[in-house]
Amino acid sequence: MSGNTLGKLFCVTNFGESHGPAIGAVVDGCPAGLPLSEADIQLELDRRRPGTSRHVTQRQEADQVEILSGVYEGVTTGTPIGLLIRNTDARSKDYSNIADTFRPGHADYTYWRKFGERDPRGGGRSSARLTAPSVAAGAIAKKWLAQTYGTVVRGYMSQLGPIAIPFESWDEVPRNPFYAPCASIVPQLEAFMDQLRKDGDSIGARIEAVAENLPAGWGEPLYDRLDADIAHVMMGLNAVKGVSIGAGFASIEQRGSEHGDEITPTGFLSNNAGGILGGISSGQPITVSLAIKPTSSIRIERQSVNRAGESVAVQTLGRHDPCVGIRATPIVEALLAIVLMDHALRNRAQCGAS
Amino acid sequence: MSGNTLGKLFCVTNFGESHGPAIGAVVDGCPAGLPLSEADIQLELDRRRPGTSRHVTQRQEADQVEILSGVYEGVTTGTPIGLLIRNTDARSKDYSNIADTFRPGHADYTYWRKFGERDPRGGGRSSARLTAPSVAAGAIAKKWLAQTYGTVVRGYMSQLGPIAIPFESWDEVPRNPFYAPCASIVPQLEAFMDQLRKDGDSIGARIEAVAENLPAGWGEPLYDRLDADIAHVMMGLNAVKGVSIGAGFASIEQRGSEHGDEITPTGFLSNNAGGILGGISSGQPITVSLAIKPTSSIRIERQSVNRAGESVAVQTLGRHDPCVGIRATPIVEALLAIVLMDHALRNRAQCGAS
Amino acid sequence: MSGNTLGKLFCVTNFGESHGPAIGAVVDGCPAGLPLSEADIQLELDRRRPGTSRHVTQRQEADQVEILSGVYEGVTTGTPIGLLIRNTDARSKDYSNIADTFRPGHADYTYWRKFGERDPRGGGRSSARLTAPSVAAGAIAKKWLAQTYGTVVRGYMSQLGPIAIPFESWDEVPRNPFYAPCASIVPQLEAFMDQLRKDGDSIGARIEAVAENLPAGWGEPLYDRLDADIAHVMMGLNAVKGVSIGAGFASIEQRGSEHGDEITPTGFLSNNAGGILGGISSGQPITVSLAIKPTSSIRIERQSVNRAGESVAVQTLGRHDPCVGIRATPIVEALLAIVLMDHALRNRAQCGAS
Amino acid sequence: MSGNTLGKLFCVTNFGESHGPAIGAVVDGCPAGLPLSEADIQLELDRRRPGTSRHVTQRQEADQVEILSGVYEGVTTGTPIGLLIRNTDARSKDYSNIADTFRPGHADYTYWRKFGERDPRGGGRSSARLTAPSVAAGAIAKKWLAQTYGTVVRGYMSQLGPIAIPFESWDEVPRNPFYAPCASIVPQLEAFMDQLRKDGDSIGARIEAVAENLPAGWGEPLYDRLDADIAHVMMGLNAVKGVSIGAGFASIEQRGSEHGDEITPTGFLSNNAGGILGGISSGQPITVSLAIKPTSSIRIERQSVNRAGESVAVQTLGRHDPCVGIRATPIVEALLAIVLMDHALRNRAQCGAS
Numbered sequence A, B, C, D: 001m002s003g004n005t006l007g008k009l010f011c012v013t014n015f016g017e018s019h020g021p022a023i024g025a026v027v028d029g030c031p032a033g034l035p036l037s038e039a040d041i042q043l044e045l046d047r048r049r050p051g052t053s054r055h056v057t058q059r060q061e062a063d064q065v066e067i068l069s070g071v072y073e074g075v076t077t078g079t080p081i082g083l084l085i086r087n088t089d090a091r092s093k094d095y096s097n098i099a100d101t102f103r104p105g106h107a108d109y110t111y112w113r114k115f116g117e118r119d120p121r122g123g124g125r126s127s128a129r130l131t132a133p134s135v136a137a138g139a140i141a142k143k144w145l146a147q148t149y150g151t152v153v154r155g156y157m158s159q160l161g162p163i164a165i166p167f168e169s170w171d172e173v174p175r176n177p178f179y180a181p182c183a184s185i186v187p188q189l190e191a192f193m194d195q196l197r198k199d200g201d202s203i204g205a206r207i208e209a210v211a212e213n214l215p216a217g218w219g220e221p222l223y224d225r226l227d228a229d230i231a232h233v234m235m236g237l238n239a240v241k242g243v244s245i246g247a248g249f250a251s252i253e254q255r256g257s258e259h260g261d262e263i264t265p266t267g268f269l270s271n272n273a274g275g276i277l278g279g280i281s282s283g284q285p286i287t288v289s290l291a292i293k294p295t296s297s298i299r300i301e302r303q304s305v306n307r308a309g310e311s312v313a314v315q316t317l318g319r320h321d322p323c324v325g326i327r328a329t330p331i332v333e334a335l336l337a338i339v340l341m342d343h344a345l346r347n348r349a350q351c352g353a354s
Helices: A038-048 A092-098 A108-115 A121-126 A128-149 A170-175 A186-199 A226-235 A248-253 A324-351 B038-048 B092-098 B108-115 B121-126 B128-149 B170-175 B186-199 B226-235 B248-253 B324-351 C038-048 C092-098 C108-115 C121-126 C128-149 C170-175 C186-199 C226-235 C248-253 C324-351 D038-048 D092-098 D108-115 D121-126 D128-149 D170-175 D186-199 D226-235 D248-253 D324-351
Strands: A011-016 A022-028 A065-067 A081-086 A152-160 A205-212 A240-245 A286-292 A302-305 A311-314 B011-016 B022-028 B065-067 B081-086 B152-160 B205-212 B240-245 B286-292 B302-305 B311-314 C011-016 C022-028 C065-067 C081-086 C152-160 C205-212 C240-245 C286-292 C302-305 C311-314 D011-016 D022-028 D065-067 D081-086 D152-160 D205-212 D240-245 D286-292 D302-305 D311-314
Touching: A011 A128, A011 D011, A011 D022, A011 D081, A022 A128, A022 D011, A022 D081, A038 A065, A038 A128, A038 A324, A081 A128, A081 D011, A081 D022, A108 A121, A108 B324, A121 A128, A128 A152, A128 A324, A152 A170, A152 A186, A152 A324, A205 A324, A205 B248, A226 A240, A226 A286, A226 A324, A226 B226, A226 B240, A240 A248, A240 B226, A240 B248, A248 B205, A248 B240, A248 B286, A286 A324, A286 B248, A324 B108, A324 C324, B011 B128, B011 C011, B011 C022, B011 C081, B022 B128, B022 C011, B022 C081, B038 B065, B038 B128, B038 B324, B081 B128, B081 C011, B081 C022, B108 B121, B121 B128, B128 B152, B128 B324, B152 B170, B152 B186, B152 B324, B205 B324, B226 B240, B226 B286, B226 B324, B240 B248, B286 B324, B324 D324, C011 C128, C022 C128, C038 C065, C038 C128, C038 C324, C081 C128, C108 C121, C108 D324, C121 C128, C128 C152, C128 C324, C152 C170, C152 C186, C152 C324, C205 C324, C205 D248, C226 C240, C226 C286, C226 C324, C226 D226, C226 D240, C240 C248, C240 D226, C240 D248, C248 D205, C248 D240, C248 D286, C286 C324, C286 D248, C324 D108, D011 D128, D022 D128, D038 D065, D038 D128, D038 D324, D081 D128, D108 D121, D121 D128, D128 D152, D128 D324, D152 D170, D152 D186, D152 D324, D205 D324, D226 D240, D226 D286, D226 D324, D240 D248, D286 D324
Parallel strands: none
Antiparallel strands: A011 A022, A022 A081, A065 A081, A152 A205, A205 A286, A240 A286, A240 B240, A302 A311, B011 B022, B022 B081, B065 B081, B152 B205, B205 B286, B240 B286, B302 B311, C011 C022, C022 C081, C065 C081, C152 C205, C205 C286, C240 C286, C240 D240, C302 C311, D011 D022, D022 D081, D065 D081, D152 D205, D205 D286, D240 D286, D302 D311
16 A cells, blocks of 8 residues: 555565665565566566666666576576666756745645655656666566466557557567667667757657466456556656556547447457456456656756745756657666556456466 | 456445446545535446436436445444445346347447356446446545546547547536537547447547546555556556656657656646656646447447357347447546545555645 | 445445435446346345334334435346435424433534534434345445355354353344344343333444355455454444454453464465455355444433533433344345455456356 | 565555575655654664574574665655665575475475465575564654654563563563563563473564554544454464454453443543553554464474475574573564554544644
């Protein structure tokens, strides 16, 4: 029931601040018997890691994960898996000027109003750095889902600001610097980003996540529906302002005769539902689409106030991603995997093997 | 942790099926001392009630609520509030033909895959009728929020299929048959709906919800962020395929210099954030937008299969809403109020009075 | 997370007051496919029902349960099971004098301090009458456990005030007016109770509960251990002041060479552990022992204060059980069954079939 | 909902194994603004630490805690507090012989039955070493309770095997090697323990915990009663076989005229209730009594089986406490403080300031 815990049976409790000693997670509820090493987790952390191209923040964090518990002789034991990532490249002086000022678009103001106290270094707890423990936990979920059901959870960028990115191939995504499923559009994206950096501005993006090869039957009738829990975890990700499933907002203009996916003895004829009917998986691919807002930290000067309520100008000069969407894909995959694994276990509890 | 319970401290446990003896909810965690009568709840239930215009289902349900517990001499006592609504107009024969068939777009198939057993009468548990207990619980939350903080939670329809509805006035909404904030567009909406009924088809809609006059500080840093919990409850509502907060999907094309809401000594200059920064309320209005899919029950014949996996044609002739969005507004308000009250209590627990 | 909900996966949400319109429960998480009728539940409610002998309260409550949801054509559907019991024999005038007075040993004072408001009729929410919904929910758990694992959950009275009751036979318990496993002691118990009634006083008791035929492996390593959750549910029962498992308080004086149950290829040689090692079931019978305090409502005059803090004399003349322990056995069985079923489902989630 | 998490609002998630790299906890829900340093926590850890006298295990663990998050400039920020304790003196070879054998009285057998896999080094997750994170978390709760309400949570040993220990003075407890409230009995206790070590055997004990200066009103009406949650946390502690509140098992033989605590304008005349009426605190001291079983690890040879089900003799020669009760007092205090703080926050949520 902790606000910093995700999941009901596969539970991820996240801790840490951007510039504190360490960040991490405790993953509870993982079945015993899953082969698991730090390398399995590192693989996913490296996909999210900052500093990998000129289009993302230049902060250098090794993001080396240490497994503290729950694994013995390379296999999970069913007990909580403690995951620790030390912060190494924390330059607190970059942020010293903001302790008293509320950066527009950031959580500075609301944390101050809620807690009175806050850790201002690098955004403290509200930093996107806290997605790393989610990615680490998601690596476990991904591996378990793949091994148990053959489930594949993948994502990609489908839009960068005004530029729609056509889907050409899953094969392109892992090698693409934007996690885009299209190679030929990269020069256009890079030109856009280069101009953006010159402008000292930032931009939004759209990310898609897809889960394939999962059984029908995961989810709950009401409230904790599978789509509801996906929306929860996705909207809970920094910078996300919108979540949709299947046909999403296009459903508004659809007629029932178009939207309702017909079924034949060999399967569904379409997937407007995005793989979920009545809150429960249908066995079709689960398709999720996310709106990511532009990074709030920009070099352009903006109006704000300080703690005393006085007008101040804010300009953010630290190391920031001009488009947080670029590094969002592995995070979104991890979050989707966590929700799916949680519901797999919930379903197994009530309905037996699936 | 029940899948049919909403909220962590203000907890709504929902039970019932469309054509069973009764539906209802147990509302736990409400503070003592709130004046509460069945009339307070009935008011909201009547707003959601079917059969009120020719554009909605003609099923006649009085939806009379009975308070079974938790209220003594007109005041809440702090103990669970049991709410009971008897089903009265359940025509099971209308649905007898579907027990063996999976209606496209409905939960028939997924419930069968999950549970093996299901109550096929009127969609059973997956019926939109189960939103009535949420509305009843939401009436309590609305009253408590209004009394404690002066918070006002309201909603309206902003789009019906292809027809965008301009926002003219909150005053229009309560008397408008579509919960639209514009009187002059009603003839156009009615003409559209009349044609739709003739076609035997259905249509999607877009609903907005707004909460005003709430304090800054509600929400949690990670995972159970206020926006995450709003997304959860909204995507958990039947027929919702998309949820956005503030600028929502428009954020994708925004630049940071446009999106980030500047702050002045007299307040924020814009509300792209939709009242939530870093998962915590800022004190600005919370703005939520929902995509509602078209009703799956249509007269047009569609392809499906039966339990044996054989091809069948499905045509749904019962009493249905051709646009479930029309009755969605009071439900969406109720759900938003429940989440807000839950977070008000959570905030009070950790941070004291707000 | 509601304080009035028991269980994590098999969840019982209890509502109602002693003299309100109704009491009941919503049982969520029950697997689909369990044959279930009102008669199954009524059987257990009738075992708990008041008015069955001269040694218990003479309040006449039919305690007729109505299943409101979650069962279709005699079989559970996996959706929440709503259970309703109308209060019929509520004589509010018996209690009218206590609205302003705090009865010693009762919850009157603490409810008033906590909530400000309270329903004083018959103890309101703190009445032992609220154990009826637990018994109803427990009937479902008992049936599922019996059907799925052959688990048998039984209880008996082992001590009434100063009178220790020898265990002779399980066969005696169902027909014994004290749920005692010994027929020959009944005259002694009846004489004791008759004298007690003449004295206008009450007495404590000791109840044992035993679960047999359950698999090894139910429970969690830390905090939510099986014994911890049993202690939680038992100490949460009205009038319980002590809970022990296996050798219980006798463990204090035991040596390790005596206490630790040795294991042989054909099984354990003793059961000091009470069927639980390290918080997890061993497959041996689970044995629980409870201390039940004497009823607080007695005819003997006692000192107390009223809301104004003034000294008052309190004498309780309503219909009360002089030994609440007498009717406790079916309740204790129900509670144990609920915890076991909850852990059976939790274990199935993490560890697969057991 | 994680099985390794304690509390609903003040949440302690525990991870680690006896001989893994580290143990620790994430403490979520702590209010912001509490002054907190590692020294505050170390103080309590040092009270629990092994190796402090010849009557406890000679394992040498510094048990140095590191605060990883949630504290900034010496004050809590309201975000999760990560606590890390490295294992340093883990002699795995001492335990190598038990990987295949189930030690009587230990969790070896049940972990194996539940998870299939287990970490056998030093009992793995079932080791009493895992109480250290609870003590660390409890130190935070103790400090917050003391600062906010002046609440004092203390404990002592009241019985060691057959030797009852009279209560003489709280002042004696901190300096007493047995946490006994009586200096003159120490020679008798030491003689008993010395003989026990010669015998290679172990012994049980009884521990008392008392909380004073807390407000009336903490707790919930049903199920999550304050006494229920105390019983849960206490029975969840390694080696505890019985929990009682107030008069406890003595209630069985009490009459109502003796047990029910009378109230006068200046307060209660007795405390058979142990400070809790109807599951809610009365403002009187909360008194809890625990039965601790003898350590299962003894030098005396015992019968058991191995994984293959073959008969084996087990003799445990590692470093063990011959009476785990001796080090239990600071743990029990910590657990009681955690439950009280959790309920303080829960009460504040529903009932406002108390």
